Amino acid sequence: MNVNSIHISNYRNIGEMELFPYKGVNVIFGENAQGKTNLLESIWLFSGFRSFRGSKDNELIKFGEDYLKSEIDFYGAGREQSAKIVISRQSKKILLNSVPVTAASRLIGNFNCVVFSPAYLSLVKGSPSERRRFIDSAICQIKPSYTKSISDYNKVLVQRNSFLKDLKFNNSSYDFLEIWNQKLAQLAAVIINERISYIKRLSATASDIYLGLSGEKEQMDIEYKMRVSSNRYESVSENVDAEHIEKLLKQSENSDIMYGSTNIGAHHDEIDIKIDNMSAKSFGSQGQQRSAALALKLGEAEILKEITGERPVALLDDVMSELDVNRQDYILNHIKDWQVFITCCEPSTVLRLCEGKTFEISNGRLK
Template sequence: MIIKTITADGFKNLKSVDIELSPGLNLFVGENAQGKTNLLELLWVMTGVRSFRGASDKNFLGFDRDCIKTLITYRDFERDCILTYDSKKGEKLITVNGVQVPRLSKLFGNLRAVIFTPDDLSLVSSEPSLRRAFLDLSISQIKPGYAAVLHRYNKILAQRNAALKIQSRTDIWDEQLIKTGTHISIYRKTYVEILSRYAKKIYGEISGERETLNIEYSSNVFKNFEYSHEHYKNRLSSHSEAEFRLGTTLVGIHRDDLNLTLDGLSVRDFASQGQKRSSALALKLSQAKILAAETGDAPVILLDDVLSELDSRRKNFLLRDLEGFQTLITSCERAVAGKTFTVKDGYIYA
């Protein structure tokens, strides 16, 4: 996948941006607060995934602007495509190849990207929810049906929780919960097997084969991945009393996690900062490579301010590994060779 041109005006601080990208490395250089991350955020939002900064649509309009105008042309493995996103006084017009879609999330599945930010470190060092979100996005990008099943599960879960809160019976939700939950667990198991293989290889190369990274899917429901309906049901009923007491569903795929270990020791609890950074990098690189392999089309790579965080060994490794992907890199200085753009006060010049 290659982004050819980006035209943008009024998205956050971006003003009359009109640029043509190189199919290889693109470097966006500028001081702080000039609009580098805003540009990557705009592209990310155009992939149909919520802003990585957690910003909502309402905050996208530039402070002194009355409309957002965006047009992105890109080529996927078979054709040229056009995405547009215009917003004026809260009225949005979003199109894919001339066909209107009701909201940004409906763009999902068109332009595909993987974004690396310094926050990726929290992927390995913080709560399971971030690792689940990583898994869910990774799988959704290659399996369109996954997001729909997940959405269904979350709706059923919310209804079941509501029933628990008012001490009402849950059995009408249980069948559906078990069915969708099992489905999701199978998807996750399959993905993590592939992820583990890729990440092990990548981590080995980054670390000079000094340590071995292992990734395992930690299912909250299934032991040894025998997908039995009976077992799921028993797990639920054994927590029934506590569930009514707490008013929430205690067992299920919404409590799954990924276990990352280096030579058998938990990355989260024992790894050094450098080892954590390499592990996070290995996860993200794996995500990109799996997406490329599974869809036959390499995603666009967005690197927001990550090069300065890496030592030269990791930096060189990352850039070498990303050859073959179109890459957009933001940084405060011209750190690598590539088509270079200057970012200043929301303007971007070639």
């Protein structure tokens, strides 16, 4: 997969920009606050996922303008393709190969890219929900129907929670709780099993990358931990069945009713990242945490490549800082056959280690 051209109008601080990237490494450099991350973010939008900075659509439009427009020509699935996004203050229009698509999520699976930005450090340092979100969107990218499993699960969860409150305050019939347990357990089993099988694959790819990054000195492992009661987790590596989850929900009923919320299920599970058998979150150094997050993202890209047969486009925002030269060298070697957009303040760091095309950005324009 590679981008042949990008045409941007009014995207954040970028007024007008036309760019013809190289098939290999593209180094986007410039001083702070010039628009480097904005450029990466404008490419990422075509993945069909939300802004990796968590921004709302309206915030992406250049201050003082009414709309933004972004277009790319790319090569993917064996043919030349194009995509266009126009966002105004009232609406959002998306075209894939000149055909309108109803929602951005419909782009998922068409233009595949992976992004790494400093915000992804929270994959290792942040709360369990960050890791669940990462695994869930990675699965969505290779299995778009998983999006529906997640949204069905969340709907049933809301309904069970509101029923729990009903039970507490209105003495509703307990019989219905069994129905909600059953429904939720079935959907939870689908989600948990998808996550477990994805983590098996990710463990293999990401651990390999981490080993390389650390110069074969450190081992990274990923574990899925299922919450089995309000304060206990169990590692699981094989499929779980819905009946088992239903049993756990049954056991948790009393405390669920007391709290008015569901204490067991896919929304509470944890994904543990360990370096040399110790929690990376609690004991990892800055460089180790950064390396682990990077290994997870590059591992995700590797899986995407195995499944689609194509290397996704890699967007690496500010990855070089805090990594020693050996680690920097490993990353650039690892992705040398991919199309990469890598931002930095000083291009010589990257160009010392690999060849590539450079683009200097100043005040939202290409120099």
